[in-house]
Amino acid sequence: MKKVIQSVIKSGLVIGSLIVMPTWAADTIKLGEINSYKAMPAFLEPYKKGWEMAVEEVNAAGGVLGKSLEVISRDDNANPGDAVRVAEELRSRERVDMLFGGFLSHTGLALTDYARQRKIVYLAAEPLTDKMVWEDGNKYTYRLRPSTYMQVAMLVPEAAKLNKKRWALVYPNYEFGQSAAATFKKLLSEAQPGVEFVEEQASPLGKIDAGSVTQALADSKADGVFNALFGADLGKFVREGNTRGLFKDTQVVSLLTGEPEYLDPLGSETPEGWIVTGYPWSSITTPDHNAFKKAYEDKFGEYPRAGSVVGYAAIKSIAAAIEKAGSTNTDDLVAAFSGLQVGTPLGEITYRTQDNQSTFGTFVGTTALVNGKGALVDAYYVDGADVQPSDEEVAKLRPAQ
Structure with a gap:
């Protein structure tokens, strides 16, 4: 990945000081956003609506430090090299103050390394890879969503209660899926000694x-069965199953399947009784979520999805960090994000000083058919702070800064 970044930086598209940089409005804070919109529209279209709504709210309230937020968005084609290329374009040509976004783990890791090399703050909104905040972590990269480890840790207690001895695993064969499978085997073996893993099916992403x-x-x-498939792969697997x-x-115990982005396409084919992580948008009744849900429905004429919450919380996090920093200087933003507390539609979160991972949580429940459509029922919220490894374990995993 380092070679990819160095190649992009040295390419004719970006010539550093030889380019005459365009001027930009002194009353605007520019944010660069990068994502796989064409490859993963089911999640990322609601996500974009979420951050657009948050930007409007922030600017309507006077902006941050008296300046308006402006987001310049680019598609990475679900490709790490393209992610780095557009990141460099956003930094050098558009002069953005920081980066956010990402969906797939491999593009997120590319942006993590780019942030380290170019010393620019990157808030990973969606990528779940543990490496982002542990093995490949750096002081410039922060992550919003609960990680692969965290979401698996939310499911393992329910899996152990089933007292099933023989388990099979199915997952996409790239970093997220591999990490999910390894973590499930480790944590379930600790919770239920003697469990056996009798089959693993690792399928090429998008080509199951x-x-x-x-x-x-x-x-x-x-x-x-432990399942980490999502998107079109999940739909094909469910249909065959x-x-x-x-x-x-x-x-079946399954990551992410309880999110409406994946339940909605399954429709009447939704298998009942799966234990899943997800987002039961219609049954959350807290004041913060009620206000978010109403604003979102009023603006877009549809209910929010999990991505909507993520996009919204990403901008709220960025605005809070800039406000706390008192500037958009990179070192000030790094200091501000460490230990930052932010209100979200699902409650207050903290960006941990140990590894730059937020304590954003998610819901665990079971799948069901409600009026002929897939739904997440009997769901309960798991605070991300409750499913983190110990500080000692994190210190061993994360490189010294």
């Missing part, structure tokens, strides 16, 4: 052969 994967899981005779009766006598 759902028939053969489903058959392999059925042949394993596992009585529990329903057709072949895989889920009839096999309990």
